């Protein structure tokens with residue numbers, strides 16, 4: 355019998371290529387059948403996932419068999435979010451060039467901690483850092499850290515802000531921690547995302563010390579309700595309310611906070627991209643004056659998962675938050691990726707991000723996002739015409755929909771999810787049950803919207819007859 359070690363060693367390169375060919379064939383099948391399958395895996399496909407529940411294998415097996423099982427059992431068990439009719443959460447599709455670049459990058463398997471580990475990945479981070487600032491209209495010196503998603507980007511930006519506020523008071527968090535540190539006043543909007551609360555908790559600034567500012571009917575922080583800002587306050591604003599898509603008045607907030615040397619961090623997971631659109635200028639006015647921002651390229655920009663970015667006006671503040679040293683580290687004179695993230699080793703997500711930005715260009719980004727917004731408008735107006743209630747102003751890609759009663763809404767959503775033509779999630783908005791629609795894939799077409807609207811109507815009919 356062979357040991358796994360011998361087994362790996364006996365793998366000639368052409369078998370590696372054969373495996374990759376298998377993967378491509380399976381990918382071809384997957385994409386080719388996407389339109390005929392339920393958006394959410396049906397019960398048969400979900401039951402089949404039990405096949406994975408086997409004891410840890412003792413003996414090695416053929417890599418091609420492993421891949422075949424993944425294709426046969428795993429594929430049907432996926433959520434078809436790369437298709438055009440997935441409107442759940444704010445997940446975002448994956449542009450083909452991003453996926454293809456990802457496949458190549460996966461073969462390269464680069465580690466992006468130090469420049470010396472992957473000059474390519476480090477260089478592409480530097481390019482993406484510069485391009486992101488230009489695209490969003492932020493200061494040229496803005497630093498970027500490439501992380502898993504906005505949760506970690508929020509942690510990163512808030513860590514920089516927290517440490518900088520304390521540094522100005524003569525306190526070094528990296529050295530002294532938070533024990534005995536001066537307290538930091540924290541302000542968030544009532545509509546702040548769960549990820550913001552989580553980030554603040556991780557950073558030692560829990561809920562009790564956080565002041566929550568009321569929001570308007572669209573979920574926007576009401577700037578005039580922010581009390582007199584104490585010196586060195588940390589304020590978290592939002593670009594893109596996770597339900598309504600609405601934008602906090604970030605410019606106004608910045609004016610008030612900066613007058614008292616505070617720090618404004620913007621959670622812009624999917625909405626920060628609006629800063630690239632001249633048509634949305636009104637909504638994001640002054641957003642470039644914030645101190646740090648968090649954004650997901652895997653959402654609105656349709657870069658494959660996972661790809662979050664923290665942006666920080668003060669490069670040194672971000673670097674100080676993540677400083678680390680060891681004898682074996684190798685710093686170069688180039689931009690060092692791990693200076694800007696909590697992680698050290700990480701995959702080269704700058705490669706897919708670069709591929710998407712390079713391919714779309716500024717105009718392509720604008721077109722992509724405007725397309726998402728116009729599909730959302732179309733979705734909302736068709737549903738409105740058919741007697742559904744729309745609960746938000748469609749300023750971006752989010753639509754909040756309800757039927758006549760909460761019960762009918764919930765039953766309708768259950769039927770929509772059951773039928774599998776499209777997939778949407780649930781939320782509550784001003785105390786009402788709503789269906790939450792997020793249009794965030796390049797792959798969505800007008801036909802997809804029409805078919806989804808039909809599904810909404812058919813589902814409501816089922817909900818009403820089941821009364």
Ligand SMILES: *Cc1c(COP(=O)(O)O)cnc(C)c1O
Nearest residue numbers: 503504505547549596623624650
């Ligand atoms: C999605 C989202 C987050 C969390 O981002 P992850 O990439 O899932 O970590 C935070 N804030 C807002 C507004 C979001 O939409």
